[in-house]
Amino acid sequence: MKKHNFSAGPCILPQEVFLKASEAVMDFNGSGLSLIEVSHRSKDFVEVMEKARNLALELLGLEGKGYKALFLQGGASLEFLMVAYNLLETKAGYLNTGTWSSKALKEARLFGEVIEVGSSKDENFNYIPKGYTIPNGLDYLHLTSNNTIFGTQLKKFPKVDIPLVCDMSSDIFSRQLDFSQFDLIYAGAQKNMGPAGTTLVVVKEDILGKVSREIPSMLDYKVHISKDSMFNTPAVFAVYTSMLTLEWLKNLGGIAAIEEINEKKAQLLYSEIDLNPVFEGFAKKEDRSNMNATFNLTDSKLKDTFDALWKEAGINGINGHRSVGGYRASMYNALPLESVGVLVDVMSEMERKG
Numbered sequence: 619m620k621k622h623n624f625s626a627g628p629c630i631l632p633q634e635v636f637l638k639a640s641e642a643v644m645d646f647n648g649s650g651l652s653l654i655e656v657s658h659r660s661k662d663f664v665e666v667m668e669k670a671r672n673l674a675l676e677l678l679g680l681e682g683k684g685y686k687a688l689f690l691q692g693g694a695s696l697e698f699l700m701v702a703y704n705l706l707e708t709k710a711g712y713l714n715t716g717t718w719s720s721k722a723l724k725e726a727r728l729f730g731e732v733i734e735v736g737s738s739k740d741e742n743f744n745y746i747p748k749g750y751t752i753p754n755g756l757d758y759l760h761l762t763s764n765n766t767i768f769g770t771q772l773k774k775f776p777k778v779d780i781p782l783v784c785d786m787s788s789d790i791f792s793r794q795l796d797f798s799q800f801d802l803i804y805a806g807a808q809k810n811m812g813p814a815g816t817t818l819v820v821v822k823e824d825i826l827g828k829v830s831r832e833i834p835s836m837l838d839y840k841v842h843i844s845k846d847s848m849f850n851t852p853a854v855f856a857v858y859t860s861m862l863t864l865e866w867l868k869n870l871g872g873i874a875a876i877e878e879i880n881e882k883k884a885q886l887l888y889s890e891i892d893l894n895p896v897f898e899g900f901a902k903k904e905d906r907s908n909m910n911a912t913f914n915l916t917d918s919k920l921k922d923t924f925d926a927l928w929k930e931a932g933i934n935g936i937n938g939h940r941s942v943g944g945y946r947a948s949m950y951n952a953l954p955l956e957s958v959g960v961l962v963d964v965m966s967e968m969e970r971k972g
């Protein structure tokens with residue numbers, strides 16, 4: 619039986635994507651060859667890469683606006699340092715909203731001065747800092763749109779006249795935004811896009827080439843752009859599967875359509891968290907993430923009962939991250955509304971038992 623998979627990442631993808639990807643592993647486009655045994659320079663794979671890059675720009679509404687899409691390797695974690703390598707000449711600003719922002723900030727410090735413009739560390743990152751000031755003279759400002767571990771999400775983005783960089787690993791393609799306010803977006807594939815192994819980078823070309831240091835080829839966005847994201851062997855399976863997910867999203871009606879479904883899922887779960895006395899939310903209400911909902915039992919003695927109930931209901935992956943404890947239900951694009959319904963039913967049953 620298919621589980622209700624609330625895993626934070628790698629995570630659920632559409633069933634039809636799993637099916638098509640597995641078919642291509644056996645026989646790619648009727649070629650008699652597997653997707654993972656053909657040359658990445660073959661016409662069929664070059665088309666896949668092109669399609670994936672174009673779909674990413676199309677879905678984000680960034681076609682023809684000076685942006686390039688790349689499918690790189692090394693995870694979002696490599697982008698923490700690639701961003702700084704390519705953009706940090708003297709100083710950069712970072713908004714510290716959680717574990718991943720902190721890691722990005724730490725890597726950037728290897729390349730120049732880093733100013734933490736705001737931080738919510740004082741309350742274990744359960745809110746998004748607001749009202750912070752952005753100093754003059756920054757090379758860029760770095761934000762994390764969704765904090766996967768703590769379950770917070772930026773609802774508003776500061777207006778700045780310097781390049782705006784955003785780690786969107788855990789909410790890319792999940793909600794409508796004016797993506798043209800960002801100059802560089804990066805996201806590990808393994809949440810809303812595909813399997814682990816590739817990272818989408820969308821970058822406005824005119825922000826590149828401004829630092830004085832020499833950049834090793836593999837870490838240089840310009841090199842990857844000049845080779846159409848094929849400077850070296852790309853993660854063929856991860857790129858193909860990401861392309862399938864982007865196609866699925868386009869056929870569904872794009873980001874506008876999925877946003878509506880994501881809103882319904884989040885509302886259903888958060889209203890249960892708020893109305894059911896057995897549970898309490900972790901993140902501040904106004905900053906709650908529509909992707910990752912973090913919550914706790916109000917009485918930890920109920921843990922064994924709750925854990926048995928959700929496992930019995932076929933639910934997977936709702937244990938919280940060790941730095942927060944409690945529970946985290948990740949509701950990425952491919953998670954059906956019905957799965958959230960199953961979780962909410964289990965939570966209501968807990969109320970009857972509690």
Ligand code: PMP
Pocket residue numbers: 627692693694695696718762764765766767785786787788806807
């Ligand atoms: N940023 C965010 C917001 C994340 O959620 C994660 C992974 N969970 C990362 C960065 C790191 O990604 P990767 O494991 O692909 O390096």
